[in-house]
Amino acid sequence: MTTNPYLFAAYAATWIIHIVYLATIASRYARVKREIDELKK
Amino acid sequence: MKIVFPILVILTGILLGYAMYMALSPNGAPTEQTMGNVQRIFYYHVPSAWTAFLLFFINFGASVYYLIKRCPTADIVALVSAEVGVVFLTVNLVTGPIWARPVWGIWWTWDWRLTSTLIVWLIYVSYLMLRRFSASSQTPILAAAMGIFGALCVPFVYFSIWFFRTQHPQPVMGGGGSIDPRMMHVLLLNWLAFSCFAFLVCWSRYHLEKLQRAVDEAHAMRSLMDETKMDEPGHERTAG
Numbered sequence: 001m002t003t004n005p006y007l008f009a010a011y012a013a014t015w016i017i018h019i020v021y022l023a024t025i026a027s028r029y030a031r032v033k034r035e036i037d038e039l040k041k
Numbered sequence: 042m043k044i045v046f047p048i049l050v051i052l053t054g055i056l057l058g059y060a061m062y063m064a065l066s067p068n069g070a071p072t073e074q075t076m077g078n079v080q081r082i083f084y085y086h087v088p089s090a091w092t093a094f095l096l097f098f099i100n101f102g103a104s105v106y107y108l109i110k111r112c113p114t115a116d117i118v119a120l121v122s123a124e125v126g127v128v129f130l131t132v133n134l135v136t137g138p139i140w141a142r143p144v145w146g147i148w149w150t151w152d153w154r155l156t157s158t159l160i161v162w163l164i165y166v167s168y169l170m171l172r173r174f175s176a177s178s179q180t181p182i183l184a185a186a187m188g189i190f191g192a193l194c195v196p197f198v199y200f201s202i203w204f205f206r207t208q209h210p211q212p213v214m215g216g217g218g219s220i221d222p223r224m225m226h227v228l229l230l231n232w233l234a235f236s237c238f239a240f241l242v243c244w245s246r247y248h249l250e251k252l253q254r255a256v257d258e259a260h261a262m263r264s265l266m267d268e269t270k271m272d273e274p275g276h277e278r279t280a281g
Contacts, residue, residue: 007065010085010140014089018238025242025246029245
């Protein structure tokens with residue numbers, strides 16, 4: 001039985017989790033920036 | 042700072058890439074004889090847990106400091122370290138079953154190590170939910186107490202495999218197990234890479250939280266000024 005798919009799945013899952021979290025940070029940054037622009041107006 | 046951050050991002054990216062190459066290539070870490078290539082999950086599974094626990098201890102220190110000094114910076118550090126720590130512990134909890142399935146023949150078992158790790162994860166998820174959904178001025182104090190409780194559970198996760206019979210292997214550091222020096226080198230390299238990555242994520246998240254708090258304060262000030270204007274003579278409040 002080859003176990004390489006499990007290895008690939010584990011590494012892929014790791015980076016998917018990190019990328020999703022980084023994307024949420026980026027979206028929160030964008031929202032805060034919009035709020036700052038609104039406040040400046 | 043504007044130059045330092047991108048440089049650190051590039052260096053951390055290179056380090057993460059090199060650490061991954063060393064973890065996956067037989068030139069870096071040798072292939073384990075019994076498990077084969079699937080054992081290479083170890084180089085992500087274990088450093089993720091170590092990084093998470095390191096962040097939970099930073100949360101512990103910041104929480105204690107906040108309770109003593111009521112310093113807002115410590116409160117932000119506590120929040121950020123818990124959030125990033127939960128992400129790393131999630132990686133540990135996801136990669137664990139993926140490794141267990143081909144090796145143990147099961148995805149999950151309710152043994153001490155796995156269950157205690159899940160409990161610590163749930164404590165910190167609760168911590169983040171408290172921070173997210175409670176608007177009380179007492180929230181940072183409650184959260185600090187919860188963070189201290191969570192950190193006190195972390196040693197239990199580590200020592201659970203010493204105190205109880207579990208399916209989980211013995212620790213590779215601190216006695217109980219042995220490991221090929223080349224494997225240890227790759228393990229430590231990946232931990233270093235993950236720690237640098239966690240530091241950069243915490244840094245971004247810290248600045249985001251500071252900005253968010255400044256914006257919230259500005260909103261509150263504006264509301265207060267609007268209220269004051271409404272209360273001035275000459276302004277009439279309209280119903281509805």
